[in-house]
Amino acid sequence: MADVLKFIDSELGRFKSELYDFLRIPSISAKSEHDADTRSAAHWLADRMKDAGLSAEVLDTPGHPIVLGEWRGAGDDAPTVLIYGHYDVQPPEPLDLWESPPFEATEREGRIYARGSADDKGQLYMHVKALEAHLATNGTLPINVVVIAEGEEEVGSPNLVPFVEANAERLGCDVVVISDTAMFAPGLPTLLFSLRGLAYFEIVVKGAKSDLHSGEYGGSITNPANALAKIVASLQDEDGRITLPGFYDDVVEWDEETREQIRSLPYDDEEYRKELDVPALAGEKGYSTLERLWIRPTCDVNGMLSGYTGQGAKTVLPNMAMAKVSFRLVPDQRPSRVKESLEAHLKQVTPPGVDVDLIEVQGGRAWRARVEGKFFDAAAEALEEAFGTRPALAGGGGSIPIVGEFEEKLGAPALLVGFSLPGSNLHAPNEWLAIENYEKGIGALALLYEKLAQ
Amino acid sequence: MADVLKFIDSELGRFKSELYDFLRIPSISAKSEHDADTRSAAHWLADRMKDAGLSAEVLDTPGHPIVLGEWRGAGDDAPTVLIYGHYDVQPPEPLDLWESPPFEATEREGRIYARGSADDKGQLYMHVKALEAHLATNGTLPINVVVIAEGEEEVGSPNLVPFVEANAERLGCDVVVISDTAMFAPGLPTLLFSLRGLAYFEIVVKGAKSDLHSGEYGGSITNPANALAKIVASLQDEDGRITLPGFYDDVVEWDEETREQIRSLPYDDEEYRKELDVPALAGEKGYSTLERLWIRPTCDVNGMLSGYTGQGAKTVLPNMAMAKVSFRLVPDQRPSRVKESLEAHLKQVTPPGVDVDLIEVQGGRAWRARVEGKFFDAAAEALEEAFGTRPALAGGGGSIPIVGEFEEKLGAPALLVGFSLPGSNLHAPNEWLAIENYEKGIGALALLYEKLAQ
Numbered sequence: 066m067a068d069v070l071k072f073i074d075s076e077l078g079r080f081k082s083e084l085y086d087f088l089r090i091p092s093i094s095a096k097s098e099h100d101a102d103t104r105s106a107a108h109w110l111a112d113r114m115k116d117a118g119l120s121a122e123v124l125d126t127p128g129h130p131i132v133l134g135e136w137r138g139a140g141d142d143a144p145t146v147l148i149y150g151h152y153d154v155q156p157p158e159p160l161d162l163w164e165s166p167p168f169e170a171t172e173r174e175g176r177i178y179a180r181g182s183a184d185d186k187g188q189l190y191m192h193v194k195a196l197e198a199h200l201a202t203n204g205t206l207p208i209n210v211v212v213i214a215e216g217e218e219e220v221g222s223p224n225l226v227p228f229v230e231a232n233a234e235r236l237g238c239d240v241v242v243i244s245d246t247a248m249f250a251p252g253l254p255t256l257l258f259s260l261r262g263l264a265y266f267e268i269v270v271k272g273a274k275s276d277l278h279s280g281e282y283g284g285s286i287t288n289p290a291n292a293l294a295k296i297v298a299s300l301q302d303e304d305g306r307i308t309l310p311g312f313y314d315d316v317v318e319w320d321e322e323t324r325e326q327i328r329s330l331p332y333d334d335e336e337y338r339k340e341l342d343v344p345a346l347a348g349e350k351g352y353s354t355l356e357r358l359w360i361r362p363t364c365d366v367n368g369m370l371s372g373y374t375g376q377g378a379k380t381v382l383p384n385m386a387m388a389k390v391s392f393r394l395v396p397d398q399r400p401s402r403v404k405e406s407l408e409a410h411l412k413q414v415t416p417p418g419v420d421v422d423l424i425e426v427q428g429g430r431a432w433r434a435r436v437e438g439k440f441f442d443a444a445a446e447a448l449e450e451a452f453g454t455r456p457a458l459a460g461g462g463g464s465i466p467i468v469g470e471f472e473e474k475l476g477a478p479a480l481l482v483g484f485s486l487p488g489s490n491l492h493a494p495n496e497w498l499a500i501e502n503y504e505k506g507i508g509a510l511a512l513l514y515e516k517l518a519q
Numbered sequence: 520m521a522d523v524l525k526f527i528d529s530e531l532g533r534f535k536s537e538l539y540d541f542l543r544i545p546s547i548s549a550k551s552e553h554d555a556d557t558r559s560a561a562h563w564l565a566d567r568m569k570d571a572g573l574s575a576e577v578l579d580t581p582g583h584p585i586v587l588g589e590w591r592g593a594g595d596d597a598p599t600v601l602i603y604g605h606y607d608v609q610p611p612e613p614l615d616l617w618e619s620p621p622f623e624a625t626e627r628e629g630r631i632y633a634r635g636s637a638d639d640k641g642q643l644y645m646h647v648k649a650l651e652a653h654l655a656t657n658g659t660l661p662i663n664v665v666v667i668a669e670g671e672e673e674v675g676s677p678n679l680v681p682f683v684e685a686n687a688e689r690l691g692c693d694v695v696v697i698s699d700t701a702m703f704a705p706g707l708p709t710l711l712f713s714l715r716g717l718a719y720f721e722i723v724v725k726g727a728k729s730d731l732h733s734g735e736y737g738g739s740i741t742n743p744a745n746a747l748a749k750i751v752a753s754l755q756d757e758d759g760r761i762t763l764p765g766f767y768d769d770v771v772e773w774d775e776e777t778r779e780q781i782r783s784l785p786y787d788d789e790e791y792r793k794e795l796d797v798p799a800l801a802g803e804k805g806y807s808t809l810e811r812l813w814i815r816p817t818c819d820v821n822g823m824l825s826g827y828t829g830q831g832a833k834t835v836l837p838n839m840a841m842a843k844v845s846f847r848l849v850p851d852q853r854p855s856r857v858k859e860s861l862e863a864h865l866k867q868v869t870p871p872g873v874d875v876d877l878i879e880v881q882g883g884r885a886w887r888a889r890v891e892g893k894f895f896d897a898a899a900e901a902l903e904e905a906f907g908t909r910p911a912l913a914g915g916g917g918s919i920p921i922v923g924e925f926e927e928k929l930g931a932p933a934l935l936v937g938f939s940l941p942g943s944n945l946h947a948p949n950e951w952l953a954i955e956n957y958e959k960g961i962g963a964l965a966l967l968y969e970k971l972a973q
Binding site: 261272277283286288291295299346357364367372373380387419461 | 549674675715717719726727728729730731732733734735736737738739740741742744745747748749750751752753754755791795796797798799800801802803808811812815816817818819820821822823824825826827828829831832833834835836837840841842843845847870871872873874880881915916917918945946947
């Protein structure tokens with residue numbers, strides 16, 4: 066193992082420069098004009114897997130391809146580890162807020178700035194390099210490995226579950242390892258105990274046959290934008306509780322041990338407030354900020370549009386208003402039940418004089434880890450050895466719906482071992498990854514493979 | 520008088536073709552790329568006034584110019600009539616919804632389709648032609664005339680009041696005549712007894728320093744778009760009453776005579792509902808549709824914007840949300856008091872965790888006519904003679920803030936005598952004016968000048 070870590074140390078310059086090549090490919094899955102780039106990133110990744118000593122294929126799907134890397138030389142007694150990541154990235158817009166070009170990795174203040182550096186190319190590539198370190202040093206790996214890298218994570222992974230179902234045998238494994246999350250704080254390696262799910266909708270309120278003059282017609286019909294405001298406002302009460310009928314029926318009340326573990330983390334509300342630059346924190350009554358972020362559901366408007374939004378006054382009475390509204394879910398909520406509940410609620414609160422359409426845009430279940438067992442312990446040990454401190458146990462506010470799907474379809478527990486840091490601007494301009502974490506992360510993963518085999 | 524009307528009849532073809540030249544000039548006051556067009560429309564109009572026998576000037580303002588036409592040959596015993604109109608038009612967008620080009624007048628089904636045909640070039644030009652008919656036939660006019668045509672009505676007339684104040688003596692008059700409104704129904708000439716005022720605001724809710732990931736941060740801070748929905752929803756109660764403190768203090772309760780007059784008009788809720796294609800009409804409890812449109816104030820969202828509004832899901836927690844919210848006012852409400860009241864309301868209802876800015880965009884007072892007196896009677900007689908039926912007395916839902924200003928600054932009553940028709944797509948694609956009303960309107964105005972002198 067010492068040689069493996071020494072190899073990583075000596076090759077770090079090359080490992081970074083290869084990553085920068087990967088980051089240079091604008092594999093923006095949401096934009097069809099980047100389809101060729103996205104495919105090119107898949108092929109680039111497959112080639113690097115081969116360079117590392119894996120076999121690798123680019124497999125077509127109805128959308129962007131899936132890259133599958135394999136090494137099965139550890140024998141039947143060794144565990145098989147499925148490593149999941151994604152090679153697609155979010156759109157970089159707004160471009161003018163980037164301090165350096167989004168697709169030209171730039172080192173500043175110990176960080177690698179580029180779209181995808183943290184989410185998820187940088188973290189996915191750590192695995193490729195950790196695998197290479199073993200194979201280059203020892204000619205072998207302590208585990209059997211399947212790496213599955215998709216190109217549609219940022220668009221809701223529409224083709225991944227069908228792929229997993231169709232290839233369940235080939236993807237069969239004992240444990241799933243995913244590096245697409247953050248450490249709780251610099252220097253504090255982290256294992257996740259949960260992820261929130263997502264139920265994302267578009268609510269469209271429709272009024273008259275066309276936009277109308279607000280003077281000529283105002284007062285006589287329901288304004289769809291006013292109606293939409295009433296609808297959105299009705300989704301939460303004064304205590305920040307979501308008002309949909311039965312919404313909390315499936316919400317797990319977490320054990321006191323987990324809540325105590327959350328309280329023990331190094332965290333300060335005032336620092337968090339200052340970092341976000343808001344006048345005050347707010348959320349569901351009766352819960353701390355970290356609990357609100359990890360173990361409680363939310364209702365957030367992600368977008369809203371109606372009428373005239375340019376400069377100055379246009380006295381239009383719009384005939385349409387739209388809001389994108391999403392709920393972050395916690396175990397054991399299900400998107401389909403939230404949809405039913407929202408439909409029932411809309412029937413109750415929609416004012417007369419308008420029609421409402423509810424469109425389901427995206428959904429994914431929440432996930433709760435088994436925070437025990439030999440694989441979990443192995444991960445904790447590897448992180449402690451690499452970072453010199455016992456890992457934190459943290460929740461994840463975001464959603465990686467595939468985690469629950471992997472566990473269900475493959476019958477293997479998932480380990481969420483991530484190396485980005487809070488504030489690393491995922492999905493925003495100036496995304497970054499700490500160079501130190503790129504280096505230590507590769508080492509930690511190399512150690513993890515070793516310990517998973519024990 | 521018979522000769523004047525005969526002249527109008529014989530010259531109608533030319534009157535239309537001149538109007539089509541006027542309509543061809545895209546004098547879109549809101550768009551600076553059309554500044555030259557707007558100025559060119561002013562000069563075209565001044566030239567036509569001269570052709571008609573008036574003296575005419577194009578007078579500069581800090582914005583678009585004002586055209587002033589004068590004829591003062593009727594002597595001191597004759598009344599002086601100020602005719603107001605505007606030569607600027609609304610932007611034509613969305614262009615793809617026009618069935619014929621917006622700046623190429625097209626006759627279909629007895630209508631002239633073009634931007635500005637009804638609002639207000641067509642109606643303004645009727646006056647020029649009615650004046651010409653008198654002067655060409657008799658070499659004189661029964662009244663002294665000042666025609667004031669502005670080029671900024673569609674952008675809130677920022678320079679008109681200062682102009683009126685600076686030129687009060689030159690604009691001195693006994694009565695103001697404005698043709699920028701509609702008849703209540705085809706064949707039913709109409710005099711307005713009121714106009715609503717306007718108080719137009721932008722409410723901007725600001726949260727964190729930047730957009731955030733709705734998974735990573737959702738639940739811990741106030742979402743500005745959710746907060747904006749709460750604010751907008753709070754502006755009206757379940758009965759459609761506006762909740763701002765003191766909002767109704769200055770609202771005039773109209774006399775039973777006026778309400779009876781409104782009830783007597785040929786109007787049907789179900790026809791109106793079908794025409795607008797809404798599932799139901801709605802508005803303030805306790806009032807009929809026409810009362811809601813004319814004598815009761817409103818609160819309408821004109822535009823709303825926050826976060827991601829493109830296709831599909833973007834899990835953004837926006838850091839800004841904006842709504843354009845306007846109130847139509849009735850006598851004796853004042854925009855300044857509404858602003859104070861809205862400010863007080865925002866302080867009460869804004870949830871913690873966000874900041875709110877209130878921006879005043881536009882304001883104008885409501886107007887109430889004196890529905891009696893010799894000028895009013897003269898107008899009623901002229902309309903009855905031209906259309907063969909007693910004119911209706913109707914309210915106006917829209918706002919022409921200058922009406923009240925003229926009355927106050929010049930000490931003369933205003934007559935609102937308009938010839939467009941309901942549904943003529945003002946401020947929308949496919950604006951039109953009935954050809955019959957263009958012809959009859961010119962005759963009615965020629966008669967009006969005659970009767971105002973009696």
